[in-house]
Amino acid sequence: KAGVTQTPRYLIKTRGQQVTLSCSPISGHRSVSWYQQTPGQGLQFLFEYFSETQRNKGNFPGRFSGRQFSNSRSEMNVSTLELGDSALYLCASSRDRTNYGYTFGSGTRLTVV
């Protein structure tokens, strides 16, 4: 069975640009969460979507946004990129997190120059 697919795997962007990252969850998983991973801060929660609705949002500025489509695929967008946005962005899907936890994708490595 296919895992969580994130595209692209690597991105290099310039400060001020915007970027869109994509996540396809495991078939049947309706919940998708996004995390930012950096060496200093670890895994920081961005947002969670369930059945196309944002269920939770982390403490990130409004430049970070996301959405979920009817097929459960999710995108996140970062506008006006800053150097500090350089990170690994991980998407995780679950069908029942309380009992089965998250299945993470391999992530998108974003570098802002």
Place this chain on the structure above:
Amino acid sequence: QQPVQSPQAVILREGEDAVINCSSSKALYSVHWYRQKHGEAPVFLMILLKGGEQKGHEKISASFNEKKQQSSLYLTASQLSYSGTYFCGTEPMGNTPLVFGKGTRLSVIA
């Protein structure tokens, strides 16, 4: 609030045991454990729920002390494949986002 993991790093020889701790200042509903190898996605290990029992599979097990809001991950007779960074994720209530600790880097050497 981010849970605190200890130790930050540990080096083991094959066959040795290790304990990784995860402490929270908030009451917890559940604690998750994940392992991430370099360049790979975090992989789910197990969940401990409030009021639940100690869990484990093979030589990796965990406990959850609700009174202390602390969970411990036990790795026995470590193998080279256990190397990686271990993260605990805490959930204060059901269906709330997981808050992860900064991780414990475990290195197993021959």
